[in-house]
Amino acid sequence: xxxxxxxxxxxxxxxxxxxxxxxxxxxxxxxxxxxxxxxxxxxxxxxxxxxxxxxxxxxxxxxxxxxxxxxxxxxxxxxxxxxxxxx
Numbered sequence: 835x836x837x838x839x840x841x842x843x844x845x846x847x848x849x850x851x852x853x854x855x856x857x858x859x860x861x862x863x864x865x866x867x868x869x870x871x872x873x874x875x876x877x878x879x880x881x882x883x884x885x886x887x888x889x890x891x892x893x894x895x896x897x898x899x900x901x902x903x904x905x906x907x908x909x910x911x912x913x914x915x916x917x918x919x920x921x
Contacts, residue, residue, distance in 0.1 A: 839911070842904070842907075846901075846904055849897065849900070850897075850901075867885070871885050
């Protein structure tokens with residue numbers, strides 16, 4: 835393996851471990867937002883019940899994009915290697 839490919843693979847796997855193995859409890863909002871949501875939920879309102887899910891969704895988008903970019907880069911590099919072998 836080339837050094838750049840190996841480095842990319844190590845970084846990619848490290849980032850994936852951060853996404854796949856998150857802490858058991860992660861609260862992604864500030865104290866004021868959390869207090870407002872807890873207050874609304876305790877009063878029986880449904881507003882803010884999906885706040886944590888929304889934050890996780892927004893945080894996952896860059897990882898999905900980077901993974902897609904990495905796959906496309908890998909496929910392109912693989913095609914170039916195959917073309918150089920045949921030439």
